[in-house]
Amino acid sequence: MCAIVGVFGAKKASTVAYYSLFSMQHRGQEATGISVANGERIAVYKKRGMVADVFSQATLDTLEGECAVGHNRYSTAGSESAGDAQPVFAKYKLGEISVVHNGNLVNKHEVRNELIDNGAIFQTDMDTENIIHLIAKSQKDSLEDRIKDMLTKIEGAYCLAIQSRSKMFVIRDRFGIRPLSLGKLKDGGYIVASETCAFDLVGATFVRDVKPGEMLVFEKDKEPKSQMVFENVDFHPCAFEYIYFARPDSNIDGKNVYETRLEMGRRLAKETPAEVDIVLPVPDSGVAAARGYAEALNVPFEMGIVRNHYVGRTFIEPTQEIRDLKVKLKLSPIKHLIEGKRVAIIDDSLVRGTTSKQIVRMLKDAGAKEVHMRIASPEIKFPCRYGIDTPTKEELISTKYTPKEIAKRMHADSLGFLSIEGLKASLGNDRNYSLVSFDGNYFAGGNADSPSCGDC
Numbered sequence: 001m002c003a004i005v006g007v008f009g010a011k012k013a014s015t016v017a018y019y020s021l022f023s024m025q026h027r028g029q030e031a032t033g034i035s036v037a038n039g040e041r042i043a044v045y046k047k048r049g050m051v052a053d054v055f056s057q058a059t060l061d062t063l064e065g066e067c068a069v070g071h072n073r074y075s076t077a078g079s080e081s082a083g084d085a086q087p088v089f090a091k092y093k094l095g096e097i098s099v100v101h102n103g104n105l106v107n108k109h110e111v112r113n114e115l116i117d118n119g120a121i122f123q124t125d126m127d128t129e130n131i132i133h134l135i136a137k138s139q140k141d142s143l144e145d146r147i148k149d150m151l152t153k154i155e156g157a158y159c160l161a162i163q164s165r166s167k168m169f170v171i172r173d174r175f176g177i178r179p180l181s182l183g184k185l186k187d188g189g190y191i192v193a194s195e196t197c198a199f200d201l202v203g204a205t206f207v208r209d210v211k212p213g214e215m216l217v218f219e220k221d222k223e224p225k226s227q228m229v230f231e232n233v234d235f236h237p238c239a240f241e242y243i244y245f246a247r248p249d250s251n252i253d254g255k256n257v258y259e260t261r262l263e264m265g266r267r268l269a270k271e272t273p274a275e276v277d278i279v280l281p282v283p284d285s286g287v288a289a290a291r292g293y294a295e296a297l298n299v300p301f302e303m304g305i306v307r308n309h310y311v312g313r314t315f316i317e318p319t320q321e322i323r324d325l326k327v328k329l330k331l332s333p334i335k336h337l338i339e340g341k342r343v344a345i346i347d348d349s350l351v352r353g354t355t356s357k358q359i360v361r362m363l364k365d366a367g368a369k370e371v372h373m374r375i376a377s378p379e380i381k382f383p384c385r386y387g388i389d390t391p392t393k394e395e396l397i398s399t400k401y402t403p404k405e406i407a408k409r410m411h412a413d414s415l416g417f418l419s420i421e422g423l424k425a426s427l428g429n430d431r432n433y434s435l436v437s438f439d440g441n442y443f444a445g446g447n448a449d450s451p452s453c454g455d456c
């Protein structure tokens with residue numbers, strides 16, 4: 001999860017980075033930071049908290065320079081990590097660098113242990129620090145070659161923006177798992193961001209997506225230089241970005257997120273229709289899929305559950321007790337819409353089952369005659385190791401129970417999932433999407449027991 005942004009050749013690079021991070025707040029709420037280079041030095045400001053709270057005009061005014069990199073950090077379920085905010089800054093043989101990273105390195109423990117055996121010391125648990133160490137220890141002459149050297153040693157999913165005092169390097173891993181797009185700023189200069197919704201806010205024009213295995217080098221008065229840094233490119237963009245994580249107004253690798261969610265809903269209706277009077281979404285994650293579901297069945301769609309927007313996402317709090325309470329804090333039914341009706345309730349995914357169970361109870365308490373739960377993605381049976389925060393295999397409800405058993409436990413009248421084939425078809429069947437949570441194909445290394453997304 002997490003968001004990164006890189007801005008190059010803009011007069012107020014830190015302000016552009018700030019608004020970009022603001023628009024990508026949904027990708028991480030634990031901490032945020034921006035570093036700025038002015039040709040002579042790099043200045044960093046980072047702190048725990050949301051973008052609007054961390055930065056003030058006065059802070060942004062101190063971050064002067066035409067190149068900025070920024071990051072929103074996602075907090076990992078189950079572990080209350082300390083202030084491991086990014087960018088990660090260091091002074092080393094060739095000067096100063098600052099790094100932001102979205103993704104998850106599957107070999108981070110091996111790399112870290114080897115570095116420690118060779119005398120390296122670490123200040124945080126972030127795998128981003130591995131990247132800095134590998135660059136610092138490389139014997140190559142230029143930063144560009146040192147970065148390439150570092151890339152041969154890390155495995156997994158990553159999008160990186162690395163800033164020196166005068167240049168910016170942007171890399172997307174050879175599987176293209178996490179999204180990354182390139183845009184052009186109105187007043188000159190370039191922007192790269194995890195999601196295109198950032199471009200819309202800062203008035204940038206979309207140029208193209210960064211290719212899997214590509215490195216872009218930005219240098220003053222030059223067009224960005226593109227080079228492929230891996231011989232074996234094997235494109236596997238993450239399906240979960242489309243299902244849940246990305247904002248619906250973003251386009252990822254040429255596809256609009258909202259449109260793919262609508263299609264998931266339509267296919268869900270074909271695969272597992274329900275005889276109901278109304279279709280409701282779990283707000284906001286199920287809205288687009290529920291619209292597609294209702295449209296395909298020709299049944300009224302209603303926003304029958306109201307969401308309190310002043311509560312964070314249910315996963316943000318670490319303990320189960322708090323998660324349970326937060327569902328009630330967050331969602332509340334419109335009783336007169338629901339009373340006496342057969343209801344289909346649509347969510348994007350079922351992880352632990354906490355949300356759905358409470359929603360079924362909420363709908364029955366509100367007088368629903370029947371509650372049919374539909375999930376616009378397949379059963380999650382494996383933890384993702386490439387940057388989507390998922391709990392352990394044991395905590396995933398679909399590893400323990402069949403859909404029928406889950407429906408019974410939730411007191412739902414039925415439960416249906418989108419099939420893997422249906423998901424692929426909704427996404428267009430044109431690529432080998434990363435479906436690791438559903439099919440357990442750990443194509444980029446790691447396995448169900450690998451380190452999870454700690455600081456992506």
Ligand code: AMP
Nearest residue numbers: 285315349350351352353354355356389
């Ligand atoms: P659960 O209640 O554990 O079954 O979680 C399902 C809910 O969490 C759905 O409403 C999803 O929108 C949401 N969700 C799915 N994956 C994630 C994730 N990695 N982080 C935060 N929320 C998620």
